[in-house]
Amino acid sequence: MTPVVSADPVRFTDVLWDASEGMRRAIDDLKFLRLLGAGTLPLDAFRRYLEQDSLYLGGYVKSLSLLAAHAPTPLAGAFWASAAASTMDEAASHEAMLTSGSLPPSTEKPVPSPACLGYTSYLTATAATEPYPVAAAAVLPCFWIYADVGRTLAEAAKTVLDRDPDHPYAQWVASYDAPEFHAIVEAAKTFVDDAAAAATPDQREQMIDAFLVASRYELMFWDSALRPTPWPLVESAVFA
Numbered sequence: 001m002t003p004v005v006s007a008d009p010v011r012f013t014d015v016l017w018d019a020s021e022g023m024r025r026a027i028d029d030l031k032f033l034r035l036l037g038a039g040t041l042p043l044d045a046f047r048r049y050l051e052q053d054s055l056y057l058g059g060y061v062k063s064l065s066l067l068a069a070h071a072p073t074p075l076a077g078a079f080w081a082s083a084a085a086s087t088m089d090e091a092a093s094h095e096a097m098l099t100s101g102s103l104p105p106s107t108e109k110p111v112p113s114p115a116c117l118g119y120t121s122y123l124t125a126t127a128a129t130e131p132y133p134v135a136a137a138a139v140l141p142c143f144w145i146y147a148d149v150g151r152t153l154a155e156a157a158k159t160v161l162d163r164d165p166d167h168p169y170a171q172w173v174a175s176y177d178a179p180e181f182h183a184i185v186e187a188a189k190t191f192v193d194d195a196a197a198a199a200t201p202d203q204r205e206q207m208i209d210a211f212l213v214a215s216r217y218e219l220m221f222w223d224s225a226l227r228p229t230p231w232p233l234v235e236s237a238v239f240a
Contacts, residue, residue: 012196012204013189016137017144019208020215024145027219032226033149037156039169041226046169047103049225050094051110056221057091059120060142066127067135072198076191083143083184102168114231115224119217126210133195137207140192141214147185149222150176 017024027033032049035041064084071077097103112120126138154177160170196204 011189012193012207013140013144016140016192016208016211020141020145020212023212023215023219024148027145027149027222028152030219030222030226032222033153035226036169036173037153037160039157039160039164039167041169043104045226047098047106048228050098050103051106052113052116052221052225054091054094054098055110055112056116056120057087057094059116059124060139061087061091063120063123063127063135063139066124067132067139070127070132070135072132072195076194079187079191080139083188086184097168097172100168111231113224114229115217115220119214119221122213122217130206130210131199131203133192133199133203134206134210136192136195138210138214140188141211141218143185143188145215145218146176147182150181153177 032041032045036046061084064080064087068077068080068084071080123138127135130138150173153173157170157173160167161174164170192207196207199207
């Protein structure tokens with residue numbers, strides 16, 4: 001599936017990437033990612049990440065499905081719908097990892113963290129209520145930043161796998177540097193470029209804002225796996 005390639009030599013997605021440089025540097029510096037790449041992340045933190053990411057992916061599927069429904073062309077709609085289906089496959093791989101026995105068991109049903117709920121709520125609301133170009137820009141950081149992080153982690157995972165071929169972190173991380181995944185990311189970027197080419201100047205400004213908000217949530221989400229922010233305790237209401 002090949003999107004229409006814009007003739008403009010200056011890609012709008014390059015503008016988005018440059019605008020998010022500070023946040024991307026902060027993501028690269030996260031202790032969670034350094035420990036994950038080295039294979040030394042505590043098991044409970046890795047499980048917490050997988051649980052939260054599984055919950056996030058459920059919301060992301062909804063956002064991609066809404067985006068597909070609002071797409072301006074059948075080609076764009078088919079791409080985003082296909083991406084939603086691929087995301088469901090990714091969620092299934094998370095579940096397999098969580099039930100493999102290689103991670104400590106959990107006795108509590110996972111609930112979305114503040115970062116997870118905030119991120120999915122933002123994407124769903126944007127996909128449902130904002131113009132297509134803005135919604136497309138909002139879902140892009142999950143593709144792009146994940147691919148960028150995954151490429152770096154995969155290099156670190158190779159070293160870990162040389163020492164321990166059965167290491168669960170390294171096996172899982174290495175799977176995210178597949179050429180097929182990077183091809184999907186490039187296609188998503190091109191669809192966003194096409195959306196920007198058809199957008200109004202005001203919508204392009206909104207696209208930048210949406211990309212930055214989603215990038216900020218990426219940072220918060222990654223960080224919350226090692227430094228979780230619990231929900232405040234809420235007393236049950238007592239009715240007379």
